[in-house]
Amino acid sequence: MNNFVGIDVGASTTKAIIIDEKKEVLGYSVVNSGADFKAAAEKALKKSKEDSKGKVSNKYSVLATGYGRRNVSFADQTRTEISCHAKGSFFHFSRAHTLIDIGGQDSKIIKVNDSGKRTGFKMNRKCAAGTGAFLEEIANRLQVKIGKLNELAKKAEKTIQIGSYCTVFTATELLTKIREGIEVKELIKGIFDSVVKRALEMDPLEGNIVMTGGVVAFNPFLVNMFEEKLDKKIFVPPLPQLTGAMGAALYDLEAKGGKNA
Amino acid sequence: MSEEKKVAIKKIQATGLMRKLMADYFYELDKASKEGSPKVAWCTSVGPAELLLSLGFLVYYPENHGAMLGATRTANNYIPVANAIGYSPDICSYLTSDVGAFIKKETPLSMAYEGIEGVPKPDILVYNTNQCRDVQEWFSWYSRELKVPAMGISTYRNIGKIENYHLESIVNQMKDMISPLEEISGQKFDIDKLRHFLTLSYKCTQLWKKILETNTARPAPMSFFDATIHMGPAVVLRGNPQAVEYYNVLLKELEERVANKEGAVEGEKFRLYWEGMPIWGKLRDLAEFFIGLETAVIASTYCNSWIFEAFDPKDPFMSIARAYTEIFIVRDENYKEKYIEEMVHKYKIDGILFHDAKTCPNNSNNRYGMPERLEKKLNIPVLTINGDLNDMRCYSEEQAKTNIEAFIEQLGAK
Numbered sequence: 001m002n003n004f005v006g007i008d009v010g011a012s013t014t015k016a017i018i019i020d021e022k023k024e025v026l027g028y029s030v031v032n033s034g035a036d037f038k039a040a041a042e043k044a045l046k047k048s049k050e051d052s053k054g055k056v057s058n059k060y061s062v063l064a065t066g067y068g069r070r071n072v073s074f075a076d077q078t079r080t081e082i083s084c085h086a087k088g089s090f091f092h093f094s095r096a097h098t099l100i101d102i103g104g105q106d107s108k109i110i111k112v113n114d115s116g117k118r119t120g121f122k123m124n125r126k127c128a129a130g131t132g133a134f135l136e137e138i139a140n141r142l143q144v145k146i147g148k149l150n151e152l153a154k155k156a157e158k159t160i161q162i163g164s165y166c167t168v169f170t171a172t173e174l175l176t177k178i179r180e181g182i183e184v185k186e187l188i189k190g191i192f193d194s195v196v197k198r199a200l201e202m203d204p205l206e207g208n209i210v211m212t213g214g215v216v217a218f219n220p221f222l223v224n225m226f227e228e229k230l231d232k233k234i235f236v237p238p239l240p241q242l243t244g245a246m247g248a249a250l251y252d253l254e255a256k257g258g259k260n261a
Numbered sequence: 262m263s264e265e266k267k268v269a270i271k272k273i274q275a276t277g278l279m280r281k282l283m284a285d286y287f288y289e290l291d292k293a294s295k296e297g298s299p300k301v302a303w304c305t306s307v308g309p310a311e312l313l314l315s316l317g318f319l320v321y322y323p324e325n326h327g328a329m330l331g332a333t334r335t336a337n338n339y340i341p342v343a344n345a346i347g348y349s350p351d352i353c354s355y356l357t358s359d360v361g362a363f364i365k366k367e368t369p370l371s372m373a374y375e376g377i378e379g380v381p382k383p384d385i386l387v388y389n390t391n392q393c394r395d396v397q398e399w400f401s402w403y404s405r406e407l408k409v410p411a412m413g414i415s416t417y418r419n420i421g422k423i424e425n426y427h428l429e430s431i432v433n434q435m436k437d438m439i440s441p442l443e444e445i446s447g448q449k450f451d452i453d454k455l456r457h458f459l460t461l462s463y464k465c466t467q468l469w470k471k472i473l474e475t476n477t478a479r480p481a482p483m484s485f486f487d488a489t490i491h492m493g494p495a496v497v498l499r500g501n502p503q504a505v506e507y508y509n510v511l512l513k514e515l516e517e518r519v520a521n522k523e524g525a526v527e528g529e530k531f532r533l534y535w536e537g538m539p540i541w542g543k544l545r546d547l548a549e550f551f552i553g554l555e556t557a558v559i560a561s562t563y564c565n566s567w568i569f570e571a572f573d574p575k576d577p578f579m580s581i582a583r584a585y586t587e588i589f590i591v592r593d594e595n596y597k598e599k600y601i602e603e604m605v606h607k608y609k610i611d612g613i614l615f616h617d618a619k620t621c622p623n624n625s626n627n628r629y630g631m632p633e634r635l636e637k638k639l640n641i642p643v644l645t646i647n648g649d650l651n652d653m654r655c656y657s658e659e660q661a662k663t664n665i666e667a668f669i670e671q672l673g674a675k
Contacts, residue, residue, distance in 0.1 A: 067659060082667035083674075106660070118671050120636065123664060125647055 006248025009068030012104025016044035027052030037068030063252035088247030092237035097208035130198025156189035294381035327355030331541025353395035354651035431582035468508035480524025486548035537616030619655035
């Protein structure tokens with residue numbers, strides 16, 4: 001039986017997922033992208049195979065996506081992460097929707113219609129405000145482990161106002177708030193709120209909303225904040241960080257899997 | 262499969278002739294600059310060039326020099342120099358790169374043309390604010406620096422319907438210029454000479470229009486990236502017989518391509534409209550990238566901006582005023598939207614690409630909701646990419662290309 005591998009070489013992490021002809025997930029992994037995208041892709045594939053505990057067949061094809069997609073020399077084909085995220089998102093949520101993907105270096109807003117066709121997309125401008133890199137920078141400034149952000153934000157009682165225009169400006173703004181004696185948990189909730197505002201600046205966010213990406217995977221409280229702001233329930237697929245990789249694997253299945261696709 | 266396709270841009274045979282014309286033009290200016298005669302006028306790209314020519318000036322266009330600084334990827338050596346004397350990185354990067362290059366006493370002209378050491382010295386600086394406010398500031402800097410008079414035309418901007426008072430104001434401003442210009446050039450104004458240059462400009466502009474319209478054919482014979490280079494004579498040599506001669510040659514070559522169904526992009530699948538300034542430092546790179554994506558960028562507001570339909574030698578002043586006022590950049594949002602809509606139908610466009618040029622707000626028409634409105638109205642996808650005409654610090658290669666590639670994937674999705 002053939003297997004289909006999607007590898008999403010993102011700016012921060014590389015994700016791989018292996019599926020079979022029935023679109024069942026056999027194994028997956030997430031590794032740091034580092035400075036060698038090809039090595040990261042190889043490592044992610046190896047770990048995904050290990051994760052499948054022997055379920056992966058020797059016959060498989062690979063579709064690479066993400067910033068480093070062209071570095072994956074063993075891939076059979078490539079596609080942009082925008083197409084792959086839309087594909088992966090529609091697989092889990094098969095209705096017209098707007099996808100908000102918050103990745104390491106960029107945020108994407110993607111519109112998908114009720115037949116799964118992408119009808120438009122927007123990416124953040126060059127500034128990393130509102131992305132994973134933004135949260136990392138702020139966590140570093142506040143000397144908080146990145147894994148603790150969610151927990152701390154949840155404990156905050158009020159939301160302080162912080163700008164969403166530029167990472168460097170925001171860091172400077174934080175200095176003022178620190179001087180005013182505002183607690184770290186409230187600063188972090190303010191930063192989460194800044195991520196929400198950044199997305200709202202990109203699109204009116206109407207209709208069904210799906211959220212994906214590493215930032216969402218590790219910070220579910222951020223999704224709650226989006227829900228509160230938009231006054232609606234947001235769908236988060238299983239393995240939100242692997243949505244692009246899943247889309248890549250599905251495209252690979254379509255291209256190579258014949259009628260079963 | 263995972264490597265970018267290696268592609269080659271199809272050479273336009275007329276390019277050699279264009280290079281010669283451009284070389285002759287710059288050598289003639291250089292000679293005049295060194296000898297002090299004839300007098301040299303600097304003029305903004307859509308300034309009153311025909312009036313200057315009729316008074317015996319050789320005309321030099323700093324915006325063309327700005328584009329050269331961009332295309333040679335030297336602009337970023339000079340922009341910081343202008344920034345350091347107080348000219349913000351947020352204003353026109355033609356201005357900042359050109360002023361910076363002047364301060365450093367460098368020019369791509371001396372790289373391209375042996376014996377030319379600098380840009381030609383102006384005897385007069387003449388601007389028209391129809392492009393933007395920045396051209397006035399640009400020329401004012403040179404005026405202070407070189408102690409050369411600057412004069413200009415202030416054009417009404419954001420115009421919907423063109424009214425007589427818009428044009429009469431420009432006619433009066435042009436007429437007021439004549440006397441000081443006569444003094445500098447040493448020649449008396451002669452309306453028949455103006456008619457002569459206007460006739461040549463009109464012929465040039467009509468040919469340029471026909472050339473651009475060859476791209477209504479499928480496949481399109483010339484890309485937007487080719488057109489930005491081949492519009493050089495329409496910009497700097499309009500009013501000269503050489504431009505007319507050149508465009509006759511180019512038109513013939515493109516018509517042959519159309520007859521042979523030879524497209525600029527092999528296997529043309531999609532046809533795009535480029536709205537906004539070129540990214541001069543990435544022309545070749547983007548041309549190749551689109552060829553690899555089997556997508557032809559075939560029409561643009563930018564290249565159309567040197568079509569001056571209104572020129573009429575029978576009514577020189579009024580028709581110049583009209584021609585230089587009815588251009589896209591001077592018009593209001595409704596006019597612009599309708600204009601692009603017409604182009605989309607005329608060229609059978611599959612998608613529109615807006616270039617948001619960081620330092621050129623007047624040529625970045627995505628900033629007041631137009632992409633969203635057009636997408637809805639025309640039911641074709643629209644993409645905005647961030648970049649700049651000259652300042653490559655504002656352009657993210659990876660982000661721009663991922664956006665373009667995703668856009669083409671969207672066009673190709675069934």
